[in-house]
Amino acid sequence: MKDRLVIFDTTLRDGEQSPGASMTKEEKIRVARQLERMKVDVIEAGFAAASPGDFDAIHAIAEAIKDSTVCSLARANENDIGRAGEAIRPARSGRIHTFIATSPIHMEKKLRMTPDQVVEQAVKAIGWARNYTDNVEFSAEDAGRSELDFLCRIFEQVIKAGATTINVPDTVGYNLPGQFAETIKQLIARVPNSDKVVWSVHCHNDLGLAVANSLAAVLAGARQVECTINGLGERAGNASLEEIVMAVRTRADVFPVETGIDATQIVPASKLVSQITGYPVQPNKAVVGANAFAHESGIHQDGVLKHRETYEIMRAEDVGWAQNKLVLGKHSGRNAFKTRLAELGIELASDEALNAAFARFKELADKKHEIFDEDLQALVSDETVTPEDEHYKLVYSRVCSETGETPQAAVTLTLGGVEHKAGAFGGGPVDATFKAIETVAKSGSELLLYSVNAITTGTDAQGEVTVRLSHGGRIVNGNGADTDIVIASAKAYLNALNKLHSSGDKVKAQGDV
Ligand code: KIV
Ligand code: ZN
Numbered sequence: 001m002k003d004r005l006v007i008f009d010t011t012l013r014d015g016e017q018s019p020g021a022s023m024t025k026e027e028k029i030r031v032a033r034q035l036e037r038m039k040v041d042v043i044e045a046g047f048a049a050a051s052p053g054d055f056d057a058i059h060a061i062a063e064a065i066k067d068s069t070v071c072s073l074a075r076a077n078e079n080d081i082g083r084a085g086e087a088i089r090p091a092r093s094g095r096i097h098t099f100i101a102t103s104p105i106h107m108e109k110k111l112r113m114t115p116d117q118v119v120e121q122a123v124k125a126i127g128w129a130r131n132y133t134d135n136v137e138f139s140a141e142d143a144g145r146s147e148l149d150f151l152c153r154i155f156e157q158v159i160k161a162g163a164t165t166i167n168v169p170d171t172v173g174y175n176l177p178g179q180f181a182e183t184i185k186q187l188i189a190r191v192p193n194s195d196k197v198v199w200s201v202h203c204h205n206d207l208g209l210a211v212a213n214s215l216a217a218v219l220a221g222a223r224q225v226e227c228t229i230n231g232l233g234e235r236a237g238n239a240s241l242e243e244i245v246m247a248v249r250t251r252a253d254v255f256p257v258e259t260g261i262d263a264t265q266i267v268p269a270s271k272l273v274s275q276i277t278g279y280p281v282q283p284n285k286a287v288v289g290a291n292a293f294a295h296e297s298g299i300h301q302d303g304v305l306k307h308r309e310t311y312e313i314m315r316a317e318d319v320g321w322a323q324n325k326l327v328l329g330k331h332s333g334r335n336a337f338k339t340r341l342a343e344l345g346i347e348l349a350s351d352e353a354l355n356a357a358f359a360r361f362k363e364l365a366d367k368k369h370e371i372f373d374e375d376l377q378a379l380v381s382d383e384t385v386t387p388e389d390e391h392y393k394l395v396y397s398r399v400c401s402e403t404g405e406t407p408q409a410a411v412t413l414t415l416g417g418v419e420h421k422a423g424a425f426g427g428g429p430v431d432a433t434f435k436a437i438e439t440v441a442k443s444g445s446e447l448l449l450y451s452v453n454a455i456t457t458g459t460d461a462q463g464e465v466t467v468r469l470s471h472g473g474r475i476v477n478g479n480g481a482d483t484d485i486v487i488a489s490a491k492a493y494l495n496a497l498n499k500l501h502s503s504g505d506k507v508k509a510q511g512d513v
Pocket of ligand 2: 014169171204
């Protein structure tokens with residue numbers, strides 16, 4: 001019998017700390033449901049004390065999710081832990097994850113606390129957390145640069161105080177695999193009560209070693225890995241869930257552990273997170289990149305045709321790569337539409353939302369003969385926008401683009417329900433449209449990123465546009481999809497403006513106590 005490797009997904013917390021990757025409550029619930037479908041053991045749903053919006057999202061996820069443990073992060077102070085405890089209260093299985101920094105540089109320069117004070121605060125934090133749940137995780141932030149003797153001391157004390165999982169983060173991605181494995185081995189050997197807890201690791205990817213360090217730690221005795229879909233996360237990101245899961249599974253000859261993950265849900269999860277956050281997946285990304293199973297050279301193609309395992313160590317279908325499935329067409333009815341959405345795990349909040357999505361599906365089916373699952377996913381993402389979130393709304397858009405002429409756009413928008421019209425010239429039709437929108441919106445925001453992807457194949461495919469805007473220190477992503485990429489662009493721009501318009505001030509998760 002192999003040990004269970006607990007998969008702790010932090011896409012909704014550490015992943016959301018990537019610039020511009022912030023998600024709305026509805027988007028977070030969709031991601032959480034997909035993680036549950038994938039059978040992730042623990043979903044870190046956010047950092048409850050960061051903002052009222054984070055609190056609400058964690059609370060809603062705790063209500064919605066039944067099969068995974070729902071966790072909130074909390075700094076080691078009574079207020080944060082109280083917020084986390086309240087946020088996870090509805091969960092069938094809830095966890096509080098509290099942390100304090102333990103490296104000399106963090107304790108001295110950031111916390112301005114002595115090591116004794118840090119131990120005392122950590123022990124108190126576990127006590128506060130145990131008032132809400134007996135599932136308490138403790139992280140020693142920047143453990144990767146902390147002194148081993150001090151880690152042994154603080155871990156022994158927090159285990160005595162009731163922590164049930166001990167997490168060893170390489171917060172700044174500084175470690176090398178052999179070194180990190182040795183740290184884990186030493187900790188398990190030297191902490192006297194180490195057998196009372198699950199040992200966990202949380203590795204950042206600053207040197208591109210997050211997955212390697214996590215896997216080395218598993219070989220050294222760690223039994224929980226913290227990771228994210230597509231390796232999203234603070235700076236260079238976290239260890240990627242799909243790589244960890246498939247390495248453990250593909251090299252079952254080496255790893256004494258197995259996960260409970262349904263790997264066929266990996267690609268749908270990757271696409272969903274990429275679509276919502278606007279972070280594209282590089283084509284050569286392991287497991288989930290578009291080329292991960294594509295064979296270009298003749299020798300490789302010939303080999304795979306003769307015997308697949310000559311050049312493939314995993315099967316594309318095992319991680320959820322399927323042929324684009326023609327699901328519905330112009331003549332499909334409301335019931336077929338609803339059933340397919342349910343099969344994709346999409347539940348719309350009300351009958352009105354379903355009717356609106358169905359009407360949009362019919363419009364799309366008129367323009368495009370074949371509707372694929374990816375089209376449905378893009379289509380319903382618009383249904384999660386509530387009227388309160390939609391301060392800026394597109395009523396009409398027209399562009400004129402001719403050889404030798406300057407492209408020109410005209411738009412009609414509503415701002416808080418009041419209609420405005422504007423026109424502008426630009427370098428291209430999209431540029432002209434954005435300029436026309438800005439003539440009305442006057443947001444003063446800076447465009448950081450503009451990208452277009454075809455959702456499916458063919459020239460009638462919907463274009464999915466991501467627009468990243470920055471204003472007053474906030475960075476947001478907007479998404480829009482349409483068979484007309486200028487309209488998709490206008491929708492994405494307005495979606496980003498609407499996100500900037502909604503309040504969303506947050507405390508950073510790596511703050512002081
Ligand atoms: O990287 C880190 O140290 C963290 C902790 C809060 C676990 O994200
Ligand atoms: Zn982190």
